[in-house]
Amino acid sequence: MRFGSMAISNDSHQHFLDGLMHFLHECPTSWHTTAHLRELFISHGFLELNEKDAWQLQPGGRYILERDGTFAACILPKNNPTHATILGSHSDSPALKLKPNAEFKRDNMIMLGTEIYGSPLLSSWLNRDLGIAGRICYANADGSIHEALVNIQDSPVVIPQLAIHLDRGVNDQGLLLNKQEHLSALAMVATHDSNKPYLLSLLQEQVPFASLISHDLMLYPLQQPAYLGKNKESIAGYRLDNLCSAYASAIAILHQSEPSDHAIKLLVCWDHEEIGSETATGAASPFLPHLLERLLLGMDHGRETYLRVLSQSFCISVDLAHAVHPNYMEKHEPNHRPYLNQGIVLKINAQQRYATSAQTAAKLIHIANGQQIPIQTFVVRSDMPCGSTIGPITATLAGIPTVDIGIPQLSMHSARELVGTADCVYLFQLLREALSCCSPS
Secondary structure, three states: OEEOOEEOOOHHHHHHHHHHHHHHHHOOOHHHHHHHHHHHHHHOOOEEOOOOOOOOOOOOOEEEEEEOOEEEEEEOOOOOOOEEEEEEEEOOOOEEEEEEEEEEEEOOEEEEEEEEEOOOOHHHHOOOOEEEEEEEEEEOOOOOEEEEEEEEEEEEEEOOOOOHHHOOOHHHHOOOOOOOOOOOEEEEEOOOOOOOOHHHHHHHHHOOOOEEEEEEEEEEEOOOOEEEOOOOOEEEEOOHHHHHHHHHHHHHHHHOOOOOOOEEEEEEEEOOHHHOOOOOOOOOOOHHHHHHHHHHHHOOOOHHHHHHHHHHOEEEEEOOEEOOOOOOHHHOOOOOOOOOOOOEEEEOOOOOOOOOOHHHHHHHHHHHHHOOOOEEEEOOOOOOOOOOOHHHHHHHHHOOOEEEEEOEEEOOOOOOEEEEHHHHHHHHHHHHHHHHHOOOO
């Protein structure tokens, strides 16, 4: 089988890709993502830590930690730790979130009000079958409070677009959407034949609770991820940004699960990157510094060791990058155009919107060259603003040298994104190798 310029005949590569497709299907929200990662790592023998407990950790031990929509997995060294190799990604994606009191009626139509999470490409959410997924907090008849994940797929909702007959200029002047008025979802037509609110009835079909207390519920496209092209050279789906990075990082660390002599191997998949990371579970929280310090304290090392480990560590921030768009070539910097299936993208910005430096770039390129993994470089046009990642935040909070990389993507932040299949495999191979060979600078 050939994907782009790369022949993939190894069954393990196809197994990785099939696993990625399953991961995309099973993880419609950040909470489903961390739950899925938790089950995956526990099935491979990792032990779960609780932040409320005192940690007594074993050399060579393998541990996971889940905090809300953020997940971490680590493999401790056999001997005294000198540095950490960190793979950083994020679990959230742009979406439409249901408001707390979402349900209302317009004549004979039951509607669900939404608000914007992150920066989704709004037009891509129209006229699609949408599921409802997330978490709920509820009370049972005995008054006890519980939390559960839900995923409603069998009662799709839709955000219908205004017909062209009523919006004659839409194709020439562009679609204009008012975020308050035009993005409510149509849930049901005709009078609901129950005194119970419609959304409540859907949730109780999944979880038989006495009363609903609160919820974090997202709409998501029900269309399955799929291979595209004659040779399956690309993948289309929702939340490729950033589940492709999260999955490649997870499988890489599982493939390098043998403890090293002195390196901490660490995966962190943060929530809330799409809304700025400034939350208790975002990359701007003290989650990573606290985690590293507690890992060392749990191995009976003090703060001096912790600070020395920080100075010698290396973080690879993994997010998706803008592939050159065939219909908008002028939007890209002429000498820095990443193409699908042409390799990993090294992201650079003079304002440090990406954390890459010449030193961290050299380290990453050296690893890639050793495995014959192609590297591309992305720089945004000088007359356009640049996005950012968890990379600069991690570098700032922990003082860890960081490099920003990703795979090229089209239709970023839409309800149906596109990546190259070969690039997904390249990313897995690069991260796996980085965990095995990174040493102090």
